[in-house]
Amino acid sequence: MSDALLDVQGLIVTSGRGSVVEDVGFKVAPGQVLGLVGESGSGKTVTCRAVIGLLPAGSLAITQGSVRLDGQELVGLDPLAMGRVRGRRIGMVFQNPSSHLDPVMRIGDQIGLAVRHHLGLSRREARAHGIELLRQVGIPDPAARIDNYPHELSGGMRQRAMIATALACDPQLVIADEPTTALDVTIQAQILRLLLDLRDKRGLAILLITHDLGVVAQTCDRIAVMYAGRIAEQGDKRRVLTSPHHPYTAALIRCQPASGGGQGLLPTIPGQPPLVGAMPSGCRFHPRCSRVQPRCRELVPPLEARCDGSEAACLYPIEAPVLEFGR
Amino acid sequence: MSASLLEAQDLVVQFRGSGGTVRAVNGVSLAVRPGETLGLVGESGCGKSTLGRAMMGLTPLSGGSLRFSGEAVESRAAWAALRRQTAMIFQDPLNSLNPRLTIGETLAEVLRVHGKVPRSGVAARVAELLTMVGLRPEFAARRPGSLSGGQCQRVGIARALAIEPKLVIADECVAALDVSIQAQIINLLIELKERIGLALVFIAHDLALVRRLCDRVAVMYLGRIVEEGPTEQVFGRPLHPYADALIRAIPEIDPDRPLPEAILAGEPPSPLRLPAGCALHPRCPKAFAACAGGQPPPLVPVEDREVACRLYRPAPVPA
Numbered sequence: 137m138s139d140a141l142l143d144v145q146g147l148i149v150t151s152g153r154g155s156v157v158e159d160v161g162f163k164v165a166p167g168q169v170l171g172l173v174g175e176s177g178s179g180k181t182v183t184c185r186a187v188i189g190l191l192p193a194g195s196l197a198i199t200q201g202s203v204r205l206d207g208q209e210l211v212g213l214d215p216l217a218m219g220r221v222r223g224r225r226i227g228m229v230f231q232n233p234s235s236h237l238d239p240v241m242r243i244g245d246q247i248g249l250a251v252r253h254h255l256g257l258s259r260r261e262a263r264a265h266g267i268e269l270l271r272q273v274g275i276p277d278p279a280a281r282i283d284n285y286p287h288e289l290s291g292g293m294r295q296r297a298m299i300a301t302a303l304a305c306d307p308q309l310v311i312a313d314e315p316t317t318a319l320d321v322t323i324q325a326q327i328l329r330l331l332l333d334l335r336d337k338r339g340l341a342i343l344l345i346t347h348d349l350g351v352v353a354q355t356c357d358r359i360a361v362m363y364a365g366r367i368a369e370q371g372d373k374r375r376v377l378t379s380p381h382h383p384y385t386a387a388l389i390r391c392q393p394a395s396g397g398g399q400g401l402l403p404t405i406p407g408q409p410p411l412v413g414a415m416p417s418g419c420r421f422h423p424r425c426s427r428v429q430p431r432c433r434e435l436v437p438p439l440e441a442r443c444d445g446s447e448a449a450c451l452y453p454i455e456a457p458v459l460e461f462g463r
Numbered sequence: 464m465s466a467s468l469l470e471a472q473d474l475v476v477q478f479r480g481s482g483g484t485v486r487a488v489n490g491v492s493l494a495v496r497p498g499e500t501l502g503l504v505g506e507s508g509c510g511k512s513t514l515g516r517a518m519m520g521l522t523p524l525s526g527g528s529l530r531f532s533g534e535a536v537e538s539r540a541a542w543a544a545l546r547r548q549t550a551m552i553f554q555d556p557l558n559s560l561n562p563r564l565t566i567g568e569t570l571a572e573v574l575r576v577h578g579k580v581p582r583s584g585v586a587a588r589v590a591e592l593l594t595m596v597g598l599r600p601e602f603a604a605r606r607p608g609s610l611s612g613g614q615c616q617r618v619g620i621a622r623a624l625a626i627e628p629k630l631v632i633a634d635e636c637v638a639a640l641d642v643s644i645q646a647q648i649i650n651l652l653i654e655l656k657e658r659i660g661l662a663l664v665f666i667a668h669d670l671a672l673v674r675r676l677c678d679r680v681a682v683m684y685l686g687r688i689v690e691e692g693p694t695e696q697v698f699g700r701p702l703h704p705y706a707d708a709l710i711r712a713i714p715e716i717d718p719d720r721p722l723p724e725a726i727l728a729g730e731p732p733s734p735l736r737l738p739a740g741c742a743l744h745p746r747c748p749k750a751f752a753a754c755a756g757g758q759p760p761p762l763v764p765v766e767d768r769e770v771a772c773r774l775y776r777p778a779p780v781p782a
Contacts, residue, residue, distance in 0.1 A: 175641035291507075292730050320506035320668070321712040322727050329722055347642065350714025354722040374718040389716055391646040393675040396715075401650045402675065405643040408611050 140204075141166050141341045142187070142309055147201035149179075149186050153413035156182050156196060158365045161439075164309065164358075169335060169342040171356035171373070173349060173388075177409055179365040180345045184311050187343070188226055189218040206308065224254040227302030231314035233294035237286040243270070243297050244282035250304040269300040274330060292323040299330065306338070313345045328355050349392060353377055361385050364410050364420040367439055371446025381448035381455070384421045419451065427452055467494040468532060468662050469518060469549075469630055475526030476510075476517050485734045487513040489686035490527070492762070495630060498660040500652075502677035502694065504670055504709070508734060510686040515632045515666045519549050532629075547577065550623035554635040556615035560607040566593070566618050567603030573625040592621040596651060613644035620651065632664045637672065649676055670713050674698050682706040685734060685742040687759060692768020702770045704747045741773065749774060 140163035149157040157179040164170045174180045185191050187203050189210065203210040205225060210218065222228075230236040238246055247269060248262035257265060263282065270278035273296040286294055295315065302310055312331065316324040332355060335342055346352060352359055353373065360370035361384065369382040380386040390403040407424045410416055416423050422432040431451055439449040476488040487510040495501050503511045516522040518529065520542050529536040531545045553559040560569060570589045574580055580588045590600035596617040607615055616636060623631050633652070637645040649672060655661050656676075667673050673680055674694055681691040682705065690703040701707040708726040727746045732738055738745055744754040753773055754760075762769045763777035 175643060290730050321670075321714070322506065322708055323730060324714070325712045325723055325726070329724070332722065348714060349642075349716045353716045353718050354714055354720065377716060377718045388642060392642055392716060393646075393649075393671040394715065398675060401653055402646040404646040404650060408613060408644060409641070 139165055141206055142343065143202075143204040144183075144187065145202045145204075147183065147186060147203065148199050149182055149191065149196055150199050151196050151412060154415065155199075156365055156412050157186065160201075160362070160365075160367055162360045162367065162370060164341045164343055166308065166341050167335060167339045168358065169332070169344055169356045171352035171359045172343060172345045172362060173347065173352055173359060174362035175347060175388075175409055177364075177411070178362040180362050181313055183362070184313055184343060184345055188222050188228060188311060189213065189215075190222070220254070223250050223307075224305045225308050227305070227307035227310045229295075229299055229302045229310060229312040229315045231317050233291070233298040233318075234286060237294060237298060237301075239286055242283050242285055243289070243300075246297075247282075247301050247304045250301060254305045265304070266300070269303060270297070272334070273297070273300045273303070274326075275300070291319055292326065295319060295323075295327055296330065299327075299334075303334065303338075307340070309341045309343065310334075311343045311345070314347070315344070316351065317346070317348070324351070331355070349377070349389060361388070364415060365412070366420060366449060367447075368421065368450075369446060369448040370439075371442075371444075375444050375446050379444070379454075381442050381446055381453035382421075382450045383425050383427050383454060385448075386454055387426070419449075427454075466496055467530070468497045468499075469545075470494045470530040471514075471518060471527065472530070473527040474514065474517055474524060474529070476513050476522055477525045480735075483735045486525075486686050486737075487734070488517055491683075491686075491688055492527075493518075493681060493688065493691070495662050495664060497629065497662055498656070499679065500656055500663040500665060500677045502673035502680040503664060503666045503683065504668065504673055504680060505683035506668065506709070506731065508685075508731065509683040511666050511683050512634050514683070515551075515634050515664060518664065519551060519632055520545060521551070547626065548628055549630045549632065550626055550628040552616075552619050552623050552631060552633040552636040554638055556612055556619050556636075556639065557607055559619055560615060560622075562607050565604055565606055566610075569618065570603070570622055570625055573622055577626050579625065579627065588625075592625055593618075595624065595655075596621045597647075611644075612640050613647060616640060616644075616648055617651070620648075620655075624655070628661070630662045630664070632666070634666045635668070636665075638667070638669070645672070652676060670698075670710060682709065685731060685737060687742065687771060688762055688769075689743070689771045690768065691762070696767050702765060702768070702775060703772045704749050704774075705743050741771075 142164040145161045147157055147160045148155055160183055172180045186198050198211055244263055244266045247266040251257045251262045251265050266282050267278045270281055275281050275296050316327050334340055356373050359373050359376045361368045363384050369385045387405045405424050418433045418435055419437050422428045429452055437449045437451045439447045441447050471493045474488050474491045477484050477486045491514055505511050517524055536545050567589050570592055571585045574585050574588055589603050593600050593602055598617050637648050665677055677694050680694045680697050681688050684705045690706040701710050711723050711726055729746050740756045741754045741760050744750040760771045760773050762771040765775045
């Protein structure tokens with residue numbers, strides 16, 4: 137994939153206690169949806185914040201690696217230049233729209249701010265643009281809604297408004313960090329459908345961060361699974377979900393109950409994810425792994441390509457397809 | 464159903480606000496039998512948490528009545544008896560524990576207040592409770608701050624079990640946990656259910672978990688139960704259009720199943736201004752003229768369950 141829009145390589149983010157993100161690399165092509173999956177503390181949100189240059193100053197910093205957007209290196213870019221990329225070429229959708237929309241600013245003004253700053257539109261043009269965007273994200277009666285404050289909208293409508301602000305400057309890439317976690321399932325399906333429609337219409341690349349494998353299965357083209365700051369496995373969605381090579385991926389898929397039913401105890405992953413500063417040696421998953429071997433405690437497994445095109449970071453990867461669908 | 468452990472009749476809970484009165488629970492009748500796990504599902508704002516709290520007397524009732532073990536819960540003594548035998552597990556495991564008490568002190572307090580064991584036996588019972596939820600007895604000396612989310616939730620369950628309850632109400636007790644930890648807690652609940660015959664009301668929005676854990680399920684929409692019946696039957700063939708939409712919207716880890724087309728249009732209306740007739744009719748794909756007027760459809764027996772929808776006629780009562 138030489139035509140990747142976003143190309144992250146060897147990214148290392150460290151805090152005072154150790155590395156939070158270690159040697160993470162992935163690519164997103166235009167029109168593609170990459171799902172970054174992991175449990176809390178796996179480093180998925182830190183990775184996306186590193187990409188957009190929004191790491192909390194003083195506590196977290198990129199110490200190595202590169203982030204390229206359409207060929208341009210973003211790591212080490214001065215804040216002013218980064219500000220021209222963020223919002224203009226990369227749009228962001230966060231988990232909680234209520235805390236990422238300004239509560240004392242009308243929806244239209246929030247969209248207008250971005251387009252007037254980045255695109256130099258006039259006040260009147262910005263308003264027309266805002267109404268058009270709200271219409272595109274499926275908000276009924278956009279000409280009236282544009283003068284609403286965020287609290288006057290429902291949760292689903294607020295998330296649509298935030299997607300509109302993310303799209304305001306016609307970005308190439310949208311980073312969506314748990315965009316549907318705070319929403320109900322029937323609304324979640326509507327918002328995911330909207331993101332996919334926008335991808336089709338505008339050729340957007342989407343980096344979707346989520347803990348929900350079900351969401352990933354229905355929306356993404358590719359998946360990267362993170363565990364304890366590293367990528368455990370990545371590849372085509374279908375291959376990763378139906379024949380995972382990394383024991384962590386396989387266990388994660390198995391321990392989620394299928395809506396199709398099933399009786400008795402669920403398979404579990406014993407123990408809990410490690411904390412930053414107390415990472416196990418060797419493979420970070422080895423204390424919880426059912427296939428652990430002595431070598432796993434010493435050697436850090438590199439992310440290696442498997443014959444089916446997936447990449448897995450495991451010394452003893454699973455080879456046979458282990459999961460069946462179509463229940 | 465005389466064998467019910469807890470029986471709610473026409474429960475109403477209303478909250479008065481500046482914008483008007485919200486009936487969060489609007490005439491709900493529900494029964495929990497001994498040893499049974501009942502799932503209470505619905506979207507946010509449908510009243511499932513309020514119903515759970517009302518069943519324990521944590522929220523004052525505006526109408527309706529409760530019966531516990533066959534006795535009407537009216538007098539102070541009856542309420543006290545209900546509370547001595549029911550316990551609650553909360554959503555946020557960390558915030559529901561006192562950060563200044565050790566785990567042992569938290570559990571000992573419950574044992575002492577309820578007088579469950581003599582003073583000399585408290586330490587042993589604390590160790591026993593911790594073992595029961597899969598924690599080592601040494602955890603008694605630790606404080607909540609040094610525990611992970613999953614461990615805190617285990618303590619929350621141990622605290623609920625400390626009073627030897629007949630009924631536990633678990634309100635979204637795994638929603639804040641990671642998937643791998645979530646499975647551990649669900650397994651713990653399945654084990655406890657089998658081992659000590661605990662009756663459980665499991666309030667959750669995650670339907671796949673409910674299907675795994677519960678014997679019966681009640682689906683709520685805007686303060687009312689719209690469908691209630693045996694879990695396998697309801698999930699296998701939901702009758703009410705809302706239950707159907709909710710079950711079909713579950714994101715499934717199946718790469719071949721595409722994103723479901725929007726099943727329900729729009730969003731739930733404000734509970735302050737409920738539509739006339741069936742509350743679902745503005746969003747319902749199967750709505751017809753009669754749905755838009757009159758009283759909301761009552762919950763009537765249909766086949767092996769109860770459904771509140773005008774599409775269905777009540778099953779004939781066997782003579």
